Amino acid sequence: MDNQQTPARSIARAAAAPATTTLAPRGGLRNPALVGRAPSTGEKRVPPVRLGASLLFAPGDRSGPQQVRALAAAEPSFAISFDPREDAAPRASTPAERWLEVLANGLTFDLEGLAPGTPQPVPPGAHRYGLPPDFNGCALEAISLRPGPQLASGGPMLPVVRGLARLAAALAALPGVLAVGWHAARTLSAPDHFRGSVLRWIGGGAFPGLGLTALTLSPEAALQSEGLALFTGQELRLAPELARDRAAGARLALRLFHWLVEHGRLDAPVRLSGSAGEPLVLEPSANKRLVGVTRG
Numbered sequence: 001m002d003n004q005q006t007p008a009r010s011i012a013r014a015a016a017a018p019a020t021t022t023l024a025p026r027g028g029l030r031n032p033a034l035v036g037r038a039p040s041t042g043e044k045r046v047p048p049v050r051l052g053a054s055l056l057f058a059p060g061d062r063s064g065p066q067q068v069r070a071l072a073a074a075e076p077s078f079a080i081s082f083d084p085r086e087d088a089a090p091r092a093s094t095p096a097e098r099w100l101e102v103l104a105n106g107l108t109f110d111l112e113g114l115a116p117g118t119p120q121p122v123p124p125g126a127h128r129y130g131l132p133p134d135f136n137g138c139a140l141e142a143i144s145l146r147p148g149p150q151l152a153s154g155g156p157m158l159p160v161v162r163g164l165a166r167l168a169a170a171l172a173a174l175p176g177v178l179a180v181g182w183h184a185a186r187t188l189s190a191p192d193h194f195r196g197s198v199l200r201w202i203g204g205g206a207f208p209g210l211g212l213t214a215l216t217l218s219p220e221a222a223l224q225s226e227g228l229a230l231f232t233g234q235e236l237r238l239a240p241e242l243a244r245d246r247a248a249g250a251r252l253a254l255r256l257f258h259w260l261v262e263h264g265r266l267d268a269p270v271r272l273s274g275s276a277g278e279p280l281v282l283e284p285s286a287n288k289r290l291v292g293v294t295r296g
Contacts, residue, residue, distance in 0.1 A: 051147060051156050051230065053168035054123045054181035056140040056188070061176040063143065064115040065100055068174070077170050078104040101148060104167045107160060108148035111171070113141075120144040123181040123188075127214035127226070130190030131179060137188055140178060145171065156230055162202065165212060169198040185214045185227025207231075207261045209254040223249050228257060233265045234284065239294045242280075256282070256293065266291050 057063070065083060072079050082101035098117030102109050113120030119141035128135060145168055151160050165182075172180050172191040180194040181187065189197075189211045197208035209215075213227040223238040223246075236256060243249035252274060260266065269283040279296030 050183040051161065051164065052123075052183040053145045053164060054120065054142045054183070055145070055168075055171055055174065055177050056122060056137060056142050056179040056181060057176050058178060059139070059141055062113065062115040062119060062141050063174045063176065064098065068100060068102075068111065068114070068171075071171070071174055072102075075170050075173070078102050078167055081108060102145075102167065104170075105159075105163050107151060107163045109151075109164065109167055110146050110148055111143060112146070113143040123183050124186045125179075125181060125188035126186040128188045129210045130193030131188060135179070135188070137179060137181075142181070158231060161230055165198045165208075166202050169195045169202075180211075182212055182227065184230040185212060187211055187214050187227070206254075207258040209257040213257055215250055215253055217243070217246075223253055225253065225257065228260065229289070231261045234260075234289055234291050236260065237290055237292050239292065241295060242293060252293075260291070271296050 055063075065080075065085075069080060079102070080100050081103035084099065096118040097112075098114040099110055099112040100114065102111050120143060122137055122140055122142045123144075125137045145164065147160055147164060151157075168180060168182070171177075172195040177191045179188045180191055182189070182194075187210075194208075194211050197211050200206070201208050212231075213225050216224050216226055218224055218237075221240040221243060223243040225236040229235050236253060238249055238253055238256075242252060255275065259272070265288075266282060266284045267288065269281060272280045272282060274280055281294050281296040283292050283294075284290070285292065
């Protein structure tokens, strides 16, 4: 399902048909506090896509190439395809720089900030999942994971994004990882939470909306996604009327995340039925960067 997207004509046909699709209940959200706050819901506030992930460690505990090689030997989903310290490096390298090229599902990714080199910057962690309340990411060190130059130049593609998430989930098993950061959504997740939710999705389960995306609450009391555009090219906004009950609104948003990731970019209005049969309308904004959800 890495390349599965519904063509625009199929979406339009679904919108025109008298029958509506019913969203199946997938997962749940017990803690409405997991919804963050957004400064605005306007179209111009949809942020640019940032494709990357980070593994956070206590100072001095970052993994080095030896630990990555050991994990690759036990984990069949990836392999080390290039080590600048052992092969003829095509790019400049300084003594403080330590990185590896990693191959996963035919795609190459750069793993940077390995010990004993200089760590990568710790990414923003506006949304946290599965971490203790006193977790302080600013005091940690990071290893970053990004698509290789030949993949990054083409912009985000769903197979690349899925490959990045799957590889980050595999690398979360490195010794000493305290959190996994997903840059596009500004999330920090406990390693077990990130690894388990991503691998279940890769295996055909629900999209991990709390980790690969996040939810924010606007000043207008609407719920808006952060990071969904990396998968669909669009963010999602639930009208305030659907978000009065924060937990119920978040559950609806998570089901819609899964539906949108499966069906792809929305170019025309679509009518759906919620899990309780309530009519919903999903309509892209004028610039197609935001999908608004209202009662139908």
